[in-house]
Amino acid sequence: MKVGRITLSDRAHTGIYEDQSGPEIERVVEEIFAEPIEFVRVLLPDEEKQIVEALRRLSDQEECALALTTGGTGPAPRDVTPEATRQVLQKELPGFGEIMRSRSYAKVPTAILSRATAGVRGRCLIINLPGRPTAVRECLSFLGPAIAECLDHIRGFRPRLREQQ
Numbered sequence: 001m002k003v004g005r006i007t008l009s010d011r012a013h014t015g016i017y018e019d020q021s022g023p024e025i026e027r028v029v030e031e032i033f034a035e036p037i038e039f040v041r042v043l044l045p046d047e048e049k050q051i052v053e054a055l056r057r058l059s060d061q062e063e064c065a066l067a068l069t070t071g072g073t074g075p076a077p078r079d080v081t082p083e084a085t086r087q088v089l090q091k092e093l094p095g096f097g098e099i100m101r102s103r104s105y106a107k108v109p110t111a112i113l114s115r116a117t118a119g120v121r122g123r124c125l126i127i128n129l130p131g132r133p134t135a136v137r138e139c140l141s142f143l144g145p146a147i148a149e150c151l152d153h154i155r156g157f158r159p160r161l162r163e164q165q
């Protein structure tokens with residue numbers, strides 16, 4: 001299964017800190033799915049046009065089944081990931097953002113600051129995750145069954161989940 005993962009962070013992109021959230025996406029995805037996974041890795045600044053281009057490339061050219069973004073979902077002026085994502089989505093799936101916020105709120109009250117969304121472009125499921133590495137794990141770790149069901153609907157392929165999912 002081909003999975004694109006895009007880190008959106010001005011500071012990780014310029015090297016002010018090392019990107020830990022992209023590698024964390026890979027670890028969590030490997031823990032969820034019992035399938036061989038090929039990752040396509042992207043690291044970009046919070047620039048709407050570049051994010052749109054990357055999402056189009058991962059879904060249309062790379063033919064990823066899943067594209068996961070991390071970062072840029074908050075209220076700061078340069079947080080534009082949901083806006084870029086909506087530009088490329090053909091069908092929005094608001095339930096992903098809703099459940100990430102409500103489950104995370106039980107742990108961190110600041111979870112409601114994430115505007116993360118998700119949806120489908122062609123045969124690719126795109127999901128926004130917040131930027132912190134801990135948030136990546138907190139939000140992604142319970143999405144396995146919904147991702148598998150969605151991929152069955154849009155690709156006719158249901159990735160196998162590991163037993164604890």
Ligand SMILES: Nc1ncnc2c1ncn2[C@@H]1O[C@H](COP(=O)(O)OP(=O)(O)OP(=O)(O)O)[C@@H](O)[C@H]1O
Nearest residue numbers: 007008009010011012018019020021071072131132
């Ligand atoms: N990709 C990442 N790798 C490691 N740590 C991160 C990453 N993204 C965010 N963080 C951590 O989470 C904190 C809060 O993230 P914040 O939402 O401010 O970042 P961002 O908007 O994703 O990135 P930036 O502000 O650099 O564009 C950061 O100060 C950093 O410690």
Ligand SMILES: Nc1nc2c(c(=O)[nH]1)N[C@H]1C(S)=C(S)[C@@H](COP(=O)(O)O)O[C@H]1N2
Nearest residue numbers: 071072073074104110111114130131135138
């Ligand atoms: N599970 C979880 N969700 C979270 C957080 C977190 O630490 N854990 N951080 C919140 C904060 S502080 C912000 S500002 C928003 C947006 O973060 P982003 O701009 O890095 O995407 O995600 C929120 N969602």
